[in-house]
Amino acid sequence: MSRLIVVSNRVSPPSGAGEESVGGLAMALSAALREYSGVWFGWSGRTTPEFTGRLHIEKVGGVTAATVDLEEIDLEEYYNGYANKTLWPLFHYRVDIAAFDRAFDQGYRRVNRRFAETLAPLIQPDDIIWVHDYHLIPLARELRSLGVKNRIGFFLHIPWPAHQVFISLPRHRQLVESMFDYDLVGFQTAEYQQAFEEYVLNEAAGAVVREGQLSAFGRTLDVGAFPIGIDAPEFAEMLKTGRARRMRDLMTACTVFRHLIVGVDRLDYAKGLEERFLGFEHFLQQNPDLRREVLMLQIAPASREAVEAYQEIRGRLDALSGRINGEFADVDWAPFRYVNKTYRRDELAGIYGAARVGLVTPLRDGMNLVAKEFVAAQNPDDPGVLILSRFAGAARQMREALLVNPNSAEEVADALRRALNMDRAERIRRWRALFDNVQREDVAAWRDAFVRALRGAEELRPAMVS
Ligand code: GDG
Numbered sequence: 041m042s043r044l045i046v047v048s049n050r051v052s053p054p055s056g057a058g059e060e061s062v063g064g065l066a067m068a069l070s071a072a073l074r075e076y077s078g079v080w081f082g083w084s085g086r087t088t089p090e091f092t093g094r095l096h097i098e099k100v101g102g103v104t105a106a107t108v109d110l111e112e113i114d115l116e117e118y119y120n121g122y123a124n125k126t127l128w129p130l131f132h133y134r135v136d137i138a139a140f141d142r143a144f145d146q147g148y149r150r151v152n153r154r155f156a157e158t159l160a161p162l163i164q165p166d167d168i169i170w171v172h173d174y175h176l177i178p179l180a181r182e183l184r185s186l187g188v189k190n191r192i193g194f195f196l197h198i199p200w201p202a203h204q205v206f207i208s209l210p211r212h213r214q215l216v217e218s219m220f221d222y223d224l225v226g227f228q229t230a231e232y233q234q235a236f237e238e239y240v241l242n243e244a245a246g247a248v249v250r251e252g253q254l255s256a257f258g259r260t261l262d263v264g265a266f267p268i269g270i271d272a273p274e275f276a277e278m279l280k281t282g283r284a285r286r287m288r289d290l291m292t293a294c295t296v297f298r299h300l301i302v303g304v305d306r307l308d309y310a311k312g313l314e315e316r317f318l319g320f321e322h323f324l325q326q327n328p329d330l331r332r333e334v335l336m337l338q339i340a341p342a343s344r345e346a347v348e349a350y351q352e353i354r355g356r357l358d359a360l361s362g363r364i365n366g367e368f369a370d371v372d373w374a375p376f377r378y379v380n381k382t383y384r385r386d387e388l389a390g391i392y393g394a395a396r397v398g399l400v401t402p403l404r405d406g407m408n409l410v411a412k413e414f415v416a417a418q419n420p421d422d423p424g425v426l427i428l429s430r431f432a433g434a435a436r437q438m439r440e441a442l443l444v445n446p447n448s449a450e451e452v453a454d455a456l457r458r459a460l461n462m463d464r465a466e467r468i469r470r471w472r473a474l475f476d477n478v479q480r481e482d483v484a485a486w487r488d489a490f491v492r493a494l495r496g497a498e499e500l501r502p503a504m505v506s
Pocket of ligand 1: 197198268304305306339341381382383384385388405406407408409410411413
């Protein structure tokens with residue numbers, strides 16, 4: 041029986057609800073691999089003075105983790121450089137802050153080659169390989185050059201940008217050409233898939249062979265939309281834990297007579313935190329009658345602190361949150377709590393459960409799992425309201441949320457007012473539809489659909505590790 045080999049930049053095997061690894065990809069892959077015994081390959085998180093290619097193999101929670109150390113310069117040029125200073129901003133429409141540096145490009149290719157060289161000896165003839173995210177786009181090309189013939193799939197967790205934005209990337213054609221070494225490329229939404237197809241047709245003289253199959257560069261490639269979800273059964277179990285309940289009760293107690301508005305995001309400019317804070321400020325200005333009835337809690341654990349754009353946004357958010365409280369707080373009351381701590385997942389579940397409004401307003405987001413976690417945590421008899429950005433991939437599935445343009449403080453403020461005034465019947469009706477979707481299109485459905493498509497028509501069976 042064939043094994044599933046998952047490859048991503050970082051490897052963080054499942055370790056339960058207390059796990060503090062922040063980020064959608066880590067959450068989704070831990071959940072997917074928890075069911076599926078498989079091999080998870082990637083960077084160990086450690087650096088060594090010289091690259092050795094030595095593998096560290098560890099078995100954690102039913103998953104074999106195979107990791108490799110990188111050099112400091114790799115981290116600078118590949119991870120902090122090409123991945124997070126070039127591709128991440130560009131794919132989130134921030135061409136203005138994307139860095140185009142030849143050294144980053146070279147580092148990116150070098151690390152992809154190093155990954156391929158370390159991984160190739162582990163691969164058995166009928167394994168299937170599933171590569172994740174923008175850090176590793178050229179990995180299949182490197183594996184093929186080493187003679188790997190296995191089926192290899194790629195899933196992009198972030199948006200695929202519109203044609204005009206994508207072509208701002210120097211050597212964009214080379215990057216897309218390398219994608220044609222995969223058998224299957226998956227996107228979060230049909231919109232991103234279409235943007236990719238548009239590029240292939242217009243810039244690479246490609247053609248649509250049939251729906252979901254493209255040809256270009258003398259090869260054919262299957263493409264599809266596979267919207268990622270949360271681990272719905274695990275989340276439901278987590279809500280029943282003592283910690284989740286205690287956190288919900290604590291939050292309910294400290295917001296007595298007030299409604300909790302909650303946001304939870306990695307501290308990232310793509311998450312629209314500044315715009316969200318301004319939207320909340322506008323809401324307070326426009327709604328003196330509701331001011332004392334709300335408390336907004338924004339949890340934003342720091343991320344990618346080595347990248348300057350992340351240090352800058354942190355400073356701006358500190359100033360803005362201080363200004364909002366300075367403007368509106370009273371001796372016995374403050375409207376805003378902004379915390380940079382990382383919480384346990386079960387505690388987050390409790391916090392979502394106590395909230396009347398989930399405010400999820402990224403400027404661009406591949407999917408956004410927080411929106412789905414918020415919905416999963418609601419009390420069916422008295423659910424909260426989800427306010428969701430139109431520019432999150434999740435907006436495609438979550439039509440019953442209050443959809444907003446995150447750039448507009450007015451729209452955010454109006455949606456907040458509407459959510460707070462929404463009667464229980466409408467809240468239940470909207471939540472029911474959202475919840476059904478979160479349950480149905482969960483992480484297991486995502487994994488199975490992708491693996492099935494990658495295997496072709498072959499029956500899906502859990503992979504075994506020898
Ligand atoms: C990428 C794409 C796509 C947040 N704070 C804490 C914490 N988190 C967890 C959340 C959620 C995850 O991190 C964030 O997931 P998102 O999906 O919102 O965003 P990205 O990290 O940007 O993920 C995204 C995703 O990949 C999956 O494909 O949806 O569009 O950008 O699970 O709960 N977790 C803990 N403590 C925190 O303080 N433990």
